[in-house]
Amino acid sequence: MRKVIQKIDKPLLIIAIILFAIGLVMIFSSSNIIAFMKNGAKTYNYFMKQGIFIAGSVVLALILLKFKTKSYAFLSWVAVIGITGILFALLVYGSIKNRAISWFDLGFFSIQPSEFAKLIIIVWMASYYETNKKKLDRYTVSLFPLLVALVIAGLIFLQPDLGTMIIFLTIVAFIFLASPVSKEIKGRIVLLGVGAIFVVAMVVLGSGKDLLLDRQMQRFNFREPCSRYTEETGYQVCNGYIAIHNGGAFGVGLGNSTQKYLYLPEAHTDSIFAIVMEELGYVPSLGIILLYFLLIGRIIKIGKESYTDQGALMCYGIAIYILVHIVINLFGLFGLMPLTGVPLPFMSYGGSFAMVLILSLAIVERVNYETKKQEETNSKRKQKKLQKA
Secondary structure (H helix, E strand, O other), rough: OOOHOOOOHHHHHHHHHHHHHHHHHHHHHHHHHHHHHHHOOOHHHHHHHHHOOOOOHHHHHHHHOOOOOHHHHHHHHHHHHHHHHHHHHHHHHHHEEEEEEEEEEEEOEEEOOOHHHHHHHHHHHHHHHHHHHHHHOOOOOOOHHHHHHHHHHHHHOOOOOHHHHHHHHHHEEEEEEEEOOHHHHHHHHHHHHHHHHHHHHHHHHHHHHOOHHHHHHHOOOOOOOHHHHHHHHHHHHHHHHHHHHHHHOOOOOOOOOOOOOOOOOOOOOOOHHHHHHHHHHHHHHHHHHHHHHHHHHHHHHHHHHOOOHHHHHHHHHHHHHHHHHHHHHHHOOOOOOOOOOOOOOOOOOOOOHHHHHHHHHHHHHHHHHHHHHHHHHHHHHHHHHHOOO
């Protein structure tokens, strides 16, 4: 274990620690009012729960670091079958939050299985394409992961959780396009996908029925939110604008947000970056965004250096997983696209999301370790050949 820790990517680890530290501070600051309203004197309730999840996830990450990526081929099959069954069970036994059956309520905390589905599909697809590398000229072999992914995406849609489904399918599409599958098969599937979307849209429009629920359709009315301040479609985003405007260049000071006083819904989850900008200001907030880019760049670098397609695909999938969450959350906050309730990596309150994020980074670090170990092995072989020569 010591050898693994010695070879982990230090810049990636440091950036992740900084972001999680900022996130914990901001979760405490943004949630203390709502925590007081719900729990009386326990203003630290959400902060403590998040801290416990992060600590527990770090322990799991250290265990995961010990497993070779070769073992993922079997483990990911177990995980993908398991998560499919869990998502089926969720529709029957799950708890309703924010008008969606997306959670299992376990008392002290809740678990959101669809968050784990994102990481599981990344690892499984990467392992599948590595294992079947020599058979990817066959359509049945190349397209099987897409069929499995569509089943899982359908179960997420039925919760209904449109935002998570979109992120899930984006990850799947990216891994498929980055995989060793032939360009011919990829091209035909892209055309087929575009055609299928067009046909479904025409059928739905022709039938006069909506594929999406009314509340989901309302989210597409996202422009000029402050003109609809008293309506659900404008209230949250407009209060986010107010928080951002209040912050200025260097903020009103940590803990001094006014919008967290129940003006801004989900201040500690979906809209936490508005509180970050209000309390810390534009300049520190840009620094956080810069850290995001550095983190994603580091993950992509590790993926490029991997000596296996599996390692590369896992890193690329995790990079797009983090990037898509950042883009959808911030674009929704700034009114550039519909607000979908997607959490912001490292910042938003959410135990399931934090756990998946930490386990994702552990996988990247394992890939980095195996790459460094392979480089050392190759270097020793070269030295022995030179000595014999």
